[in-house]
Amino acid sequence: MYLCVIFEHGGDCGALCGVLPPTEQTYGEVNQLGGVFVNGRPLPNAIRLRIVELAQLGIRPCDISRQLRVSHGCVSKILARYNETGSILPGAIGGSKPRVTTPNVVKNIREYKQADPGIFAWEIRDRLLADGVCDKYNVPSVSSISRILRNKIGNLSQPAAHDSSKPTHAQAALPYNHIYPYSYPNAMSPPGAKMGSPHGVPVTGGHVSISRAWPSPHTVSNILGIRAFMDSTAIAGPDGYTPKMEDWTGVGRTAFPSPHCVNGMDKTAIDSDVKYPQPSSTLSSYVPACAYSPPNQYGVYSGPPGGYMSPAHHWQPQSASLSHAGGGGGGVTMHAAEIHAPMVFKHPARDEDRKPPSPLVKQQHHQQQQHEALGGVHGLALSTSSS
DNA sequence: CTCGTCACGGTTGAT
DNA sequence: ACATCAACCGTGACG
Numbered sequence: 001m002y003l004c005v006i007f008e009h010g011g012d013c014g015a016l017c018g019v020l021p022p023t024e025q026t027y028g029e030v031n032q033l034g035g036v037f038v039n040g041r042p043l044p045n046a047i048r049l050r051i052v053e054l055a056q057l058g059i060r061p062c063d064i065s066r067q068l069r070v071s072h073g074c075v076s077k078i079l080a081r082y083n084e085t086g087s088i089l090p091g092a093i094g095g096s097k098p099r100v101t102t103p104n105v106v107k108n109i110r111e112y113k114q115a116d117p118g119i120f121a122w123e124i125r126d127r128l129l130a131d132g133v134c135d136k137y138n139v140p141s142v143s144s145i146s147r148i149l150r151n152k153i154g155n156l157s158q159p160a161a162h163d164s165s166k167p168t169h170a171q172a173a174l175p176y177n178h179i180y181p182y183s184y185p186n187a188m189s190p191p192g193a194k195m196g197s198p199h200g201v202p203v204t205g206g207h208v209s210i211s212r213a214w215p216s217p218h219t220v221s222n223i224l225g226i227r228a229f230m231d232s233t234a235i236a237g238p239d240g241y242t243p244k245m246e247d248w249t250g251v252g253r254t255a256f257p258s259p260h261c262v263n264g265m266d267k268t269a270i271d272s273d274v275k276y277p278q279p280s281s282t283l284s285s286y287v288p289a290c291a292y293s294p295p296n297q298y299g300v301y302s303g304p305p306g307g308y309m310s311p312a313h314h315w316q317p318q319s320a321s322l323s324h325a326g327g328g329g330g331g332v333t334m335h336a337a338e339i340h341a342p343m344v345f346k347h348p349a350r351d352e353d354r355k356p357p358s359p360l361v362k363q364q365h366h367q368q369q370q371h372e373a374l375g376g377v378h379g380l381a382l383s384t385s386s387s
Numbered sequence: 388c389t390c391g392t393c394a395c396g397g398t399t400g401a402t
Numbered sequence: 403a404c405a406t407c408a409a410c411c412g413t414g415a416c417g
Contacts, residue, residue, distance in 0.1 A: 031413060040397035040411055062389055071413050076391060093410040094399030 035069025042090035043070060043078075051075050052082050105140060108133045109148050121145040 065072035121142045128134040
């Protein structure tokens, strides 16, 4: 049972409320630990990063859970993912899996079948691989091939079927490209295109609707000395809760593509991440890993490869410690947006096994500096003493 | 007490 | 424009 928290903007939400229409509402729920979360949506990158950082510091998951007020199951999941992929980013939400039975594949199968009516499905599969029509990642299963033969090709004695086939957009038909992050040439959707503006919320360079605040009193502030971090998250909030709520996670998503980098970080992103300020450099080190970046969020998190995968990104984890800029008064001002900064995968190889090679992944290979990123963790002013 | 796992209710985005 | 589907999410409970 969750305590549903409805935040009405326009009330005493603070300055942030100003941008929202009086009627605008944002919502969240409070878990058993008092932490705020949005059902169905990923935790803010800043918190995800925090989890990883604390784990790197040797803090036990159960303690991290309590300190950050995130369920231990979630902590476990995020750490497991990080260990496996090197990424702190959530997977891609929504969207559909890329189709393997593209017109080109069907066409080839048909040709194989016509050439050899007695060919077995597994033989077709092998040929698709051998001929380079498919790779191991998108080759249809034997059962799929059988289905294709049965449903789409049917009786080959009827040549008509051939002609009826749609023009092969062949390779172009492969949906994969648009599915993987690397597919975003330049920028994903214009910043704010989808999120910011809907409500008329001023979108300033990726500053999506970050003006909304989390009224919730349940903040992790004071925890680990990352008060600023949490405060901004919980208090300044979520605008994250734009109707789309993507901001919550998307922290700085929109800004991602921005070529403007500061210390290797996307400046725009930084700006946008008002909500969940976090240690930029550090964060960035964990982010890139989202190798198998999912179709959707990729755009969000990854943006143009050049954006954060940039080989030129001279990461200086240490330099951008949590206390970088702004932290103003003791408060560490971290920018979740920084997450977008280019970094390296912890286990690049693994990703390859998991997902089809993508440009993004490839680029990641160039970035083997990740471990160094962890060094940034040490730069954090963490106070492990939770109580 | 800790932690891995999973059902659940939820969101998202491609089709 | 809407519905469907399949991906993901974090929580909470169980073992």
